[in-house]
Amino acid sequence: MTSTSLPDSLIATLPGSSYTDPEIFAQEQERIFETMWFCVARASELAKPGAFRTVDVGRESILVTRARDNSVRAYFNVCRHRGAKLCTEETGEVKRAFQCPYHAWTYDLNGKLVAAPNLTKMPDVGRTEYGLVSVAVREWLGYVWVCLAENPPSFEEDVIGEVIARLGDVESIERYDIENLSVGKRIVYDVKANWKLIIENFMECYHCATIHPELTEVLPEFADGYAAQYYVGHGAEFGDDVQGFTVDGSEGLDRIPGVAEDQDRRYYAITVKPQVFINLVPDHVIFHRMYPVSVDRTVVECDWLYLPHVVESGKDVSRSVELFHRVNQQDFDACERTQPGMSSRMYAKGGVLVPSEHHIGAFHDWVNERLGTPQG
Ligand code: FES
Numbered sequence: 001m002t003s004t005s006l007p008d009s010l011i012a013t014l015p016g017s018s019y020t021d022p023e024i025f026a027q028e029q030e031r032i033f034e035t036m037w038f039c040v041a042r043a044s045e046l047a048k049p050g051a052f053r054t055v056d057v058g059r060e061s062i063l064v065t066r067a068r069d070n071s072v073r074a075y076f077n078v079c080r081h082r083g084a085k086l087c088t089e090e091t092g093e094v095k096r097a098f099q100c101p102y103h104a105w106t107y108d109l110n111g112k113l114v115a116a117p118n119l120t121k122m123p124d125v126g127r128t129e130y131g132l133v134s135v136a137v138r139e140w141l142g143y144v145w146v147c148l149a150e151n152p153p154s155f156e157e158d159v160i161g162e163v164i165a166r167l168g169d170v171e172s173i174e175r176y177d178i179e180n181l182s183v184g185k186r187i188v189y190d191v192k193a194n195w196k197l198i199i200e201n202f203m204e205c206y207h208c209a210t211i212h213p214e215l216t217e218v219l220p221e222f223a224d225g226y227a228a229q230y231y232v233g234h235g236a237e238f239g240d241d242v243q244g245f246t247v248d249g250s251e252g253l254d255r256i257p258g259v260a261e262d263q264d265r266r267y268y269a270i271t272v273k274p275q276v277f278i279n280l281v282p283d284h285v286i287f288h289r290m291y292p293v294s295v296d297r298t299v300v301e302c303d304w305l306y307l308p309h310v311v312e313s314g315k316d317v318s319r320s321v322e323l324f325h326r327v328n329q330q331d332f333d334a335c336e337r338t339q340p341g342m343s344s345r346m347y348a349k350g351g352v353l354v355p356s357e358h359h360i361g362a363f364h365d366w367v368n369e370r371l372g373t374p375q376g
């Protein structure tokens, strides 16, 4: 990438164009987002059969819904007749079928073509053959993941494997019972930055002392700049005088019963490439999904998950939410401040990673590998 040799302490980043070139973004859509497992929704959003959500995955619009048998289904949101966008709303509910707003071809929740004007006069048209085209779906941790690849990679290796690589084993995350937690708060951020800047930011804590005063108050070791993601299995310990993972260190909500003694009073962060961040603390889980919109814009949806009785009883979760909401704002502001520099002449060859950020180099290698970019 660069021929000038760097001091041993530094590793080169990706070049600026990686964050600004629409062609590179198009390659990422094709070789990353349309090929890997992509988290699209909280399963509870699809509360009953006919509830749906549409999500852009790479360059495709995907329709996610729940069928009569309660299983989650996902389809290309494209009418088989002449290609109109079948479902134009982002969320909603149909009774038993999706009807195309153009010529009224109608598909049931299993994707089968069940009605169309004059369909009875076309007995040779196969109802399944001309049904919606489905994509692979998995549910894990109470979230719905889809994969647009014809032959999806192993979910166990790619998704669950990432969590195991970070925490050491799968039981460590299962103890939080994320599947059965309730959404206490959801905030959607529209970030004017490339998705990789957001991932890189999440992976390091070199910036924590500078921009996260509240977080470093709660997790004093973050002031040293070593992220929880730096060491396998490591969770950052709460400060001695901190009662809970809240904006002012005051007491949190009811602790998730399965959380082990050695996980108590600790914060764990996991990046599941390409677009999920999971944050674990004893009384809640913060679950981020990134939806890359364009080379310089990413929508981030963030859920705060608590024990169901905490949410149902209407307990005040605001101090708990406020801590990571501030962290999000501080991080996304930093990413937005960085995005313009990516197109500076000065940054054409990229920047550098200091030792506490060296693990980001592995992320860059991974991006290059996915895109088939020659390295060296
Ligand atoms: S394009 Fe959908 S019914 Fe014609």
Ligand SMILES: [Fe+2]
Residues within 6 Å of the ligand: 201, 202, 207, 208, 212, 327, 331
């Ligand atoms: Fe941060």
